[in-house]
Structure formats: C-alpha cells, structure tokens
Amino acid sequence: xxxxxxxxxKVFYEYFEPFTISLGTHEEQENIEVxxxxxxxxxxxxxxxxxxxxxxxxPEMLHKMEVTVKDILIGKEIERYQDLFNxxxxxxxxxxxxxxxxxxxxxxxxxxxxxxxxxxxxxxxxRLETDKTVGIEDLKTTLTKVERIYKDGFKKIKIxxxxxxxxxxxxVVRSKEVAPEASFVVDANQGFTPKExxxxxxALHRESVSVDVFEQPVFxxxxxxxxxxxxxxxxPVAADESVFTKxxxxxxxxxxxxxVINIKLxxxxxxxxxxxxxxxxxxxxxxxxxxxxxxxxxxxxxxHLAAGTGAFTxxxxxxxxxxxxxxxxxxxxxxxxxxxxx
Amino acid sequence: xxxxxxxxxKVFYEYFEPFTISLGTHEEQENIEVxxxxxxxxxxxxxxxxxxxxxxxxPEMLHKMEVTVKDILIGKEIERYQDLFNxxxxxxxxxxxxxxxxxxxxxxxxxxxxxxxxxxxxxxxxRLETDKTVGIEDLKTTLTKVERIYKDGFKKIKIxxxxxxxxxxxxVVRSKEVAPEASFVVDANQGFTPKExxxxxxALHRESVSVDVFEQPVFxxxxxxxxxxxxxxxxPVAADESVFTKxxxxxxxxxxxxxVINIKLxxxxxxxxxxxxxxxxxxxxxxxxxxxxxxxxxxxxxxHLAAGTGAFTxxxxxxxxxxxxxxxxxxxxxxxxxxxxx
Numbered sequence: 001x002x003x004x005x006x007x008x009x010k011v012f013y014e015y016f017e018p019f020t021i022s023l024g025t026h027e028e029q030e031n032i033e034v035x036x037x038x039x040x041x042x043x044x045x046x047x048x049x050x051x052x053x054x055x056x057x058x059p060e061m062l063h064k065m066e067v068t069v070k071d072i073l074i075g076k077e078i079e080r081y082q083d084l085f086n087x088x089x090x091x092x093x094x095x096x097x098x099x100x101x102x103x104x105x106x107x108x109x110x111x112x113x114x115x116x117x118x119x120x121x122x123x124x125x126x127r128l129e130t131d132k133t134v135g136i137e138d139l140k141t142t143l144t145k146v147e148r149i150y151k152d153g154f155k156k157i158k159i160x161x162x163x164x165x166x167x168x169x170x171x172v173v174r175s176k177e178v179a180p181e182a183s184f185v186v187d188a189n190q191g192f193t194p195k196e197x198x199x200x201x202x203a204l205h206r207e208s209v210s211v212d213v214f215e216q217p218v219f220x221x222x223x224x225x226x227x228x229x230x231x232x233x234x235x236p237v238a239a240d241e242s243v244f245t246k247x248x249x250x251x252x253x254x255x256x257x258x259x260v261i262n263i264k265l266x267x268x269x270x271x272x273x274x275x276x277x278x279x280x281x282x283x284x285x286x287x288x289x290x291x292x293x294x295x296x297x298x299x300x301x302x303x304h305l306a307a308g309t310g311a312f313t314x315x316x317x318x319x320x321x322x323x324x325x326x327x328x329x330x331x332x333x334x335x336x337x338x339x340x341x342x
Numbered sequence: 343x344x345x346x347x348x349x350x351x352k353v354f355y356e357y358f359e360p361f362t363i364s365l366g367t368h369e370e371q372e373n374i375e376v377x378x379x380x381x382x383x384x385x386x387x388x389x390x391x392x393x394x395x396x397x398x399x400x401p402e403m404l405h406k407m408e409v410t411v412k413d414i415l416i417g418k419e420i421e422r423y424q425d426l427f428n429x430x431x432x433x434x435x436x437x438x439x440x441x442x443x444x445x446x447x448x449x450x451x452x453x454x455x456x457x458x459x460x461x462x463x464x465x466x467x468x469r470l471e472t473d474k475t476v477g478i479e480d481l482k483t484t485l486t487k488v489e490r491i492y493k494d495g496f497k498k499i500k501i502x503x504x505x506x507x508x509x510x511x512x513x514v515v516r517s518k519e520v521a522p523e524a525s526f527v528v529d530a531n532q533g534f535t536p537k538e539x540x541x542x543x544x545a546l547h548r549e550s551v552s553v554d555v556f557e558q559p560v561f562x563x564x565x566x567x568x569x570x571x572x573x574x575x576x577x578p579v580a581a582d583e584s585v586f587t588k589x590x591x592x593x594x595x596x597x598x599x600x601x602v603i604n605i606k607l608x609x610x611x612x613x614x615x616x617x618x619x620x621x622x623x624x625x626x627x628x629x630x631x632x633x634x635x636x637x638x639x640x641x642x643x644x645x646h647l648a649a650g651t652g653a654f655t656x657x658x659x660x661x662x663x664x665x666x667x668x669x670x671x672x673x674x675x676x677x678x679x680x681x682x683x684x
Contacts (some may be wrong), residue, residue, distance in 0.1 A: 077462045077465070079465040080461075080464070080465040081464055081465060082463070082464025082465060082466040082650065082651055082652055083464070083465070083652065086466070086652070095634070113455045113456060113457050114455060114456075115455050119422075120426070121424070122422070122423055122424025122427070123419070123421040123422040123423060123424060123425070124422060124424040124425050124428070129365055135524070151358075172355075175433060200475045211401055245624075246620065246623070246624035247624055247625075248626045249624065250595075250621070250625055254596050274620065275620035275621075275623065275624055277620075278588065278616065278617035278620040278621060279592070279620060279621050281535050282587075282588035282589055282591065282592045282617055283592055283616065285591075308424065309424060310424055310428070312423065
C-alpha cells in the first residue's frame with residue numbers, strides 16, 4: 001500500500017504553570033503534528049516536540065522539514081518501513097521530526113493490518129505507571145507542588161535540580177516530609193560539576209532519601225565526569241542529554257559511564273530508540289523513558305513503545321499532564337499516575 | 343488470541359554429499375520442527391537445527407525441550423510475544439529451540455494479522471543472493487566443486503578451510519582459475535592459530551584473491567587472537583562461533599575484535615539476533631547471516647529476517663541446497679543463488 005500524502009501542522013500549547021529546569025524556563029510549547037496517509041485513506045499520526053535548549057531544534061525548522069519528508073515518503077510502500085527508516089536516518093539535525101515520522105509510519109502500518117502499535121512492539125504490558133515532575137522552584141513552592149502531586153496519587157516524583165547544590169539538597173530532603181512513601185528521580189539537566197554532583201547525591205544518601213535515579217548530573221559531553229559520578233553515587237546514574245543516538249549509547253556503555261539510559265523518542269527517533277533498548281539490554285543497563293513537551297497525541301508514541309517492549313524500569317511520561325489541551329487525543333486512559341491501554 | 347498447542351517433531355535428512363569442516367564431517371542432519379497453534383487454528387512454524395560440534399546440542403535433547411516450551415507457551419496470548427520471548431531467554435542451553443520457537447511465534451502472529459514475516463521485520467528487500475559452500479576436500483575435489491557451483495550461477499562461494507595452511511592457500515588461490523569472477527568467503531571454523539590465520543590471509547592477498555570475509559579464523563574464546571587477526575588481515579574478519587548471544591556481540595565490539603559478525607538464528611534465536619543487528623549497526627560493524635543444517639522450512643526463518651531488515655551485507659543461506667528433501671517447504675523461490683519472496 002503506497003503512501004499518498006504527508007502533512008505537517010504546527011500546534012501551540014500553554015503550560016498550566018511555567019516549567020523551569022537548569023537550562024531555562026518554558027511557558028509554552030509548539031509542536032508539529034505529522035499525518036501520513038495511505039492510498040486507501042489509512043492515516044498514521046505522530047508528533048514532534050523539541051526543547052531548543054536540549055536539542056537545538058526550533059518549531060519553525062521542524063516545520064520546514066515537511067518538504068524533505070514528503071520527498072522521501074510519498075509513493076513508497078508502507079510495508080517497506082525499514083527502507084523508509086534507513087532514509088529517514090538523514091534527518092540527523094531534526095530527531096524530533098524523525099521520531100514523529102517514524103511513529104506515524106508504524107501507526108499507519110499497524111492500522112493497515114489491524115494491530116495496535118503496542119502489540120506490534122511486543123505487547124508486554126497494557127498498564128504503565130509514570131512519575132510526575134516538579135521544576136526548579138524555591139523551597140516552599142517545591143514542597144507545595146510535591147505534596148500536591150503526591151496527593152494526586154503519584155508515588156514516583158521527579159524533582160529538577162542542578163542550580164545550587166545546597167538548596168537542591170534541602171528541596172529534595174524536605175520533600176520526603178510531604179511525600180513520605182514516594183521515591184524520587186533527581187534530574188540535574190547537566191547543571192552540576194562532577195564534584196558537585198557527588199556532593200549532592202551523597203548528601204541525599206546520608207539523609208536516606210529514596211532516590212530511584214540521578215539523571216544527567218553533568219555536562220552532556222563530559223563522559224569521564226559522568227563515569228566519576230556513576231561510581232561515586234550510591235544511587236543509579238542515568239544519561240539523558242549525553243545519549244541521543246545509538247552510537248552515543250554504545251559509547252557510554254563502552255566507557256562504563258552509566259547505570260541507566262533515558263531514552264526519549266524525540267532525541268533518537270523510533271529506530272535508534274529500538275536500537276538503544278537492545279544495546280542496553282545486552283549490557284544489563286537499565287532503561288528509563290522520558291519526554292519533551294509532547295501532548296496526549298505525542299506521548300502516545302512513547303506509551304506504545306514502553307508498553308509493547310516492556311523494556312523500561314523508570315517511566316517519566318508526564319508532559320501531556322502539564323499542557324493545556326482542548327481535546328485529549330491519546331488512545332489510552334490516564335488515571336492519576338496510571339496509563340491504561342485497551 | 344491464545345496459544346492452544348505446541349508440538350515438536352524430529353525430522354531426518356541426508357546430505358547429498360558428506361560435508362566436512364575443520365570440526366568434523368556431517369552426512370546427515372536431524373532437525374526439530376516446531377508448530378505453534380492458536381485457538382483459531384492459525385499455525386506458526388519453526389525449525390531447530392543444530393550442529394553438535396558448534397553448539398553442543400543434540401537432536402535428542404532439543405526434542406526433549408517440548409515439555410518446557412509447552413509449559414511456557416500454552417494458554418498465553420500471542421499478542422504478548424515480547425513477554426514470551428523474555429521467558430524463552432531461559433532456553434540458554436538450547437538456542438536452536440529458542441530460535442525455532444521464537445520464529446514460530448512470530449510466524450503465527452504474522453499469519454493472524456495477515457502480514458508476511460519479512461514485512462513485519464521491515465520489508466526492506468524481497469530478493470536475496472546467497473553464496474554456496476564447499477567443505478574441506480582435497481585440491482582436486484575442491485576445484486571440481488567450486489567450478490560446479492560457479493557454473494550453477496553462484497558468484498559468491500564459501501570455502502571451508504582451517505585444516506592445513508599451505509593446502510588451504512592452494513585450494514583457495516587455485517579456485518580463482520575455475521571461478522574467475524567469483525568472490526570468496528573463507529571459513530576456518532576456529533581451525534587456525536592467530537599466526538597461521540594471518541599467514542593464510544596475507545598469502546591470499548598477495549595472490550589477489552577476491553575475499554569478501556575471513557570467518558572465525560581462531561578458537562572461539564580467543565578474542566585477543568581474533569583481534570590480532572582482524573588488524574593484520576587486509577580483508578574483513580568475522581566472528582561466528584565467538585558470537586552466540588547479544589552479550590558476546592557487545593564484547594567483541596567493545597574489544598574492537600572484528601569487522602563483521604555472522605548472525606545465525608540457531609546460535610542466537612530471533613530475539614538476540616535482532617539485538618545483535620542493532621548493536622552491530624550502532625558500531626558500524628557489518629553483518630553476515632549464516633545457517634546450520636536447516637531444511638527449506640528452517641532456512642525460511644533466516645530469509646524472512648534477512649529480507650525484512652535488509653541488514654546483511656553477506657548471505658550464506660545454503661543449507662537447504664545440500665539436503666535431500668522430499669518436499670520443498672519454503673515460501674520463497676530459489677533460482678540458483680537468488681532467493682525470491684512474493
């Protein structure tokens with residue numbers, strides 16, 4: 001079945017509240033919706049969502065890739081998706097577009113054959129539990145937000161850190177008081193030096209904070225620093241910004257620099273995400289799945305991958321919970337932290 | 343859709359001619375056919391084919407795994423194949439059974455949804471070209487067989503070596519005369535020491551033999567020796583017996599020990615084969631796909647994987663051409679070296 005058309009559309013979302021990480025503050029999100037239509041009218045959908053401070057992509061440049069993607073896809077057989085994936089590897093400057101287009105192709109392929117995408121990926125699970133994230137805030141606001149999330153039923157809470165070691169330690173340690181049964185992911189988004197990172201994480205350990213993962217403590221290119229943190233942290237250390245491609249994944253594994261890799265479709269596309277899953281599993285490295293600013297349409301992509309492969313120990317699929325959407329467009333149910341397919 | 347039954351059946355084949363490699367001679371082949379049947383009667387088929395000198399598996403022990411596989415599969419949903427694959431990872435002593443069962447599951451899954459397995463794997467190609475193999479023979483017989491294969495249209499010819507460096511050099515160099523446009527794979531099946539291997543392969547280079555790949559020159563566990571051969575061979579060097587699992591693949595890549603990995607479903611099963619494809623591609627390591635003693639039913643498994651992923655530079659899928667079969671059971675056409683799907 002041939003691909004008849006491809007269309008890109010810009011969509012604009014506001015955050016319920018401004019969202020701050022060590023790299024900057026976001027108040028709005030502009031995504032690109034991708035629709036791939038087959039000759040029989042079957043449609044596959046994807047969404048590209050990038051954060052400029054993470055990947056250097058802007059919504060404008062992502063939107064401009066429509067022409068290139070049309071050139072690659074139109075008239076091609078959907079059943080030859082691997083060929084199409086190979087050609088889409090050239091979208092190396094715009095991994096968010098690669099992700100959206102690759103998912104839209106698989107979505108169309110699956111619809112054509114009456115398979116659900118998560119079944120195509122292996123059908124391992126049909127229920128997931130995600131964390132929810134608190135940005136960088138002052139102590140009081142941090143505690144208010146952690147408490148609110150905890151009361152909403154989330155037992156896994158992610159706290160953004162990486163601005164100031166002392167304040168960050170206090171923010172996380174004190175969060176225990178308002179969310180006593182929760183476990184935490186702490187995410188520095190590259191904000192610490194290696195020595196600060198170790199000081200920070202060892203302090204949390206002395207205070208018996210339940211930390212699941214310490215994410216991207218140091219500068220993305222400082223693999224040696226990442227390795228230093230890994231072997232001096234009592235908790236698992238994850239690469240996020242350090243790993244976009246499967247080659248990046250292979251490198252941090254070769255260098256024994258991490259315990260966990262955080263896969264995001266928007267960094268890797270579906271093809272490299274699949275590869276990273278396999279590479280990490282071979283190395284006994286645990287996996288996390290995260291997101292950028294995807295709406296319910298875009299987060300669906302990661303939900304199907306995570307449920308189908310069952311490969312992820314840590315789930316951070318909460319972006320859609322922070323955006324004002326006129327209409328919920330996922331094919332899943334959200335019940336507090338639980339995501340239910342089918 | 344639930345799995346209703348699983349059945350194993352022993353089948354016996356004679357080789358047209360005795361087949362000798364550095365590890366021994368084979369005159370017959372006993373395989374296990376695996377059928378997985380769903381509640382609606384859909385059947386998925388696989389075949390386990392092992393060579394004792396390669397993997398330590400015997401047909402008798404493979405056949406005895408039927409009970410265990412029934413325990414794992416019966417009553418389970420075919421749509422949750424990844425869960426089933428995870429459980430089948432315990433078949434580490436019998437990778438050939440793992441391969442047959444995993445493929446039978448995917449075959450049933452695909453039939454249920456009306457997909458061809460090679461489309462499920464990505465549909466990259468629907469036509470493949472394989473080499474054909476000459477075992478270890480004296481010089482005269484080697485040349486007779488190489489000439490016959492060449493006249494049958496094969497432009498890629500594999501010659502088994504690894505018994506005696508001088509004789510092997512002569513056998514390959516002289517083969518050029520009877521197959522002037524052919525290129526060769528030379529496969530020592532671990533038969534050389536690292537120094538013999540380098541002597542052998544450099545001699546072929548001095549004689550301008552067109553060698554595509556030098557396969558498994560040294561003892562499977564001698565990764566340092568393999569690396570020595572790799573960096574002293576003008577031609578690509580492949581691991582075969584050194585790589586069964588995805589962990590093995592990661593190790594030879596970490597140690598920069600090979601240019602090529604030869605994947606065989608019978609060594610890795612489908613799950614680890616998929617993983618090795620991704621790992622190798624991330625490392626820019628080329629891939630070969632090979633076989634044990636599969637009939638047309640079993641070779642079909644590798645054909646679908648190779649065609650669908652399009653991941654293999656070198657194809658050695660010729661076992662079915664050497665076995666006496668009452669009935670051709672592939673869903674492909676064989677025209678000399680060409681394998682045509684659809």
